[in-house]
Amino acid sequence: MNSQKVLYNKIGDDENYTPSYAVVPIIKHLPKGKVIWCPFDLSESEYVIELKKAGFKVINSHIEMGEDFFFYEPKEHWDIIVSNPPFKNKRLFFERALSFKKPFALLMTNAWLNDKYSKWVFKEANRQMQLLMFDKRVHFIKPNGEVIKKTTFSSSYFCSGILKNDIIIEELIMLK
Helix, strand or coil: CCHHHCCCCCCCCCCCECCHHHHHHHHCCCCCCCEEEECCCCCCCHHHHHHHHCCCEEEECCHHHCCCCCCCCCCCCCCEEEECCCCCCHHHHHHHHHHCCCCEEEEEEHHHHHCHHHHHHHHHCCCCCEEEEECCCCCCECCCCCECCCCCCCEEEEEECCCCCCEEEECCCCCC
């Protein structure tokens, strides 16, 4: 795949955090006993917290720790990627995730389904795209702790090698 030939979506600040209620639905679809790599997450991330709470061994990494997903892979064995990558440069993140030839679940805006490259990337990698969709929109959290209540897009986990069906719809149980 020649990523240099593609123009990427350029949007504003992309550092927002996933609330725990958006992490919990993917957990029941993950096989027990697997090591989960959360490549966009500091130790206080809800991914790290909720996955550990569910009994998974978790390896987390983050660009702030000098561990850039495009150039870094944990030395420890890992089985599955689960996280919420930045929404800009979506295609690059999926190309990299697919290059490992391991299962993954990445939370992403559903608007990416309108982009021809969302399907093309999976097709070129010869991997089936799976979606864990939600009945509501996720309200992400800004770095200052403010909840973004007027989210203008819906999100899903774009998966490969995770779900029993290619499309599953889950109820989001938002905490008050």
